[in-house]
Amino acid sequence: MKCRRCGQPLFGQHSLAALISLQPLIDETLCNQCRELFARIDQQRCCPDCGRAEQTGRCRDCLRWAQLGVPALQNRGLYLYNDAMKELIQQYKGIGDYNLRTCFAADVERLRMVRGATFVPLPTEAKHFAVRGFDPVVGLFGTLPLKMWLAKADTEQPQAQKNRAARLRTPQSFRCVVPAKTLNRTRLICLLDDLYTTGTTLHHAAAAIRDAGYSGKVISRTLIR
Numbered sequence: 001m002k003c004r005r006c007g008q009p010l011f012g013q014h015s016l017a018a019l020i021s022l023q024p025l026i027d028e029t030l031c032n033q034c035r036e037l038f039a040r041i042d043q044q045r046c047c048p049d050c051g052r053a054e055q056t057g058r059c060r061d062c063l064r065w066a067q068l069g070v071p072a073l074q075n076r077g078l079y080l081y082n083d084a085m086k087e088l089i090q091q092y093k094g095i096g097d098y099n100l101r102t103c104f105a106a107d108v109e110r111l112r113m114v115r116g117a118t119f120v121p122l123p124t125e126a127k128h129f130a131v132r133g134f135d136p137v138v139g140l141f142g143t144l145p146l147k148m149w150l151a152k153a154d155t156e157q158p159q160a161q162k163n164r165a166a167r168l169r170t171p172q173s174f175r176c177v178v179p180a181k182t183l184n185r186t187r188l189i190c191l192l193d194d195l196y197t198t199g200t201t202l203h204h205a206a207a208a209i210r211d212a213g214y215s216g217k218v219i220s221r222t223l224i225r
Contacts, residue, residue: 003031004103005088026106037084041077041225050199051076051225061199070203071210073218077196077225078107085224089194093136101139104223108141111221117190119144122174122205125154140223141192149178150205167198174205180213191220 001010008031028035047055049062049072062072079085092100111119124135138146153173176183183189191205206218 001027001029003034004029004100005034006031008033026109029102029105037082039080039082039085041080043076046076046225048072049074050196051222053080053225065199065203071206071218073191073199073202073206073220075196075199075202075220075222075225077222078104079224081195081224089224092139093132093194096132096134098134098139101134101136101142104140105143107223108143111141111144111190111192114188114190114219114221116186117188117219118147118186119190119192120147120149120205120209121192122201123148123150123152125152125173127154137192137194140194144192146192147178149176149183150174150208151177167200170200170204172204172207174208176208176212176214178212183209183212183214184216187216189214189216189218191218193220193222195224196220196222 002008003010010028010031030038041051041053043051045055046053047057047059047062049058049065052059052061058066066072088100088103091097111117119141121135121137121141124132124137129135151174153175155170155173189209191202191209193202193205196202202220202222206220209218
């Protein structure tokens with residue numbers, strides 16, 4: 001197997017602790033050198049609501065959402081949006097290198113530890129799918145048992161091209177495509193997305209789920225915060 005980022009062969013990527021544990025081994029898809037380029041978020045030192053790194057309490061974004069009466073999502077992101085991650089996401093989403101979808105496959109597999117969760121990815125817009133030929137979020141999280149319970153209408157401008165103020169003003173574009181009876185068969189829905197910035201996209205997705213009649217808990221997990 002080769003590193004998905006640099007193409008170098010992968011040798012001995014499992015630690016001794018992993019090898020002697022009783023847990024299933026999860027193959028790494030990045031070499032140690034490439035993995036060190038990406039900064040993990042310390043889950044013990046982050047905003048309790050959105051997972052922003054280096055926070056001791058609610059961040060300003062989550063205080064704003066709370067003031068608006070929007071329920072907290074309890075989002076947790078895995079990595080910071082540093083230069084290496086920006087380059088990789090541009091290569092994956094901007095240029096369309098679909099092979100990069102498995103760079104963080106080991107991290108994705110560990111999301112199965114969210115007990116009792118039904119995983120619902122945030123879908124891409126139809127026009128973006130037509131350009132790329134794939135859904136980037138489904139690509140990243142495709143090894144999980146996904147439920148395609150959301151649809152997204154085409155918007156005038158992608159989130160990545162908006163500044164902070166424009167992102168916060170973005171109107172609702174999600175709708176739920178399954179009935180309340182289906183939604184309420186699970187007590188925990190975990191929304192999945194590649195990147196959390198202001199939280200607008202994920203909060204809109206959660207609102208669409210609740211507006212469809214869901215009465216359980218909604219949380220979210222993202223690759224990047």
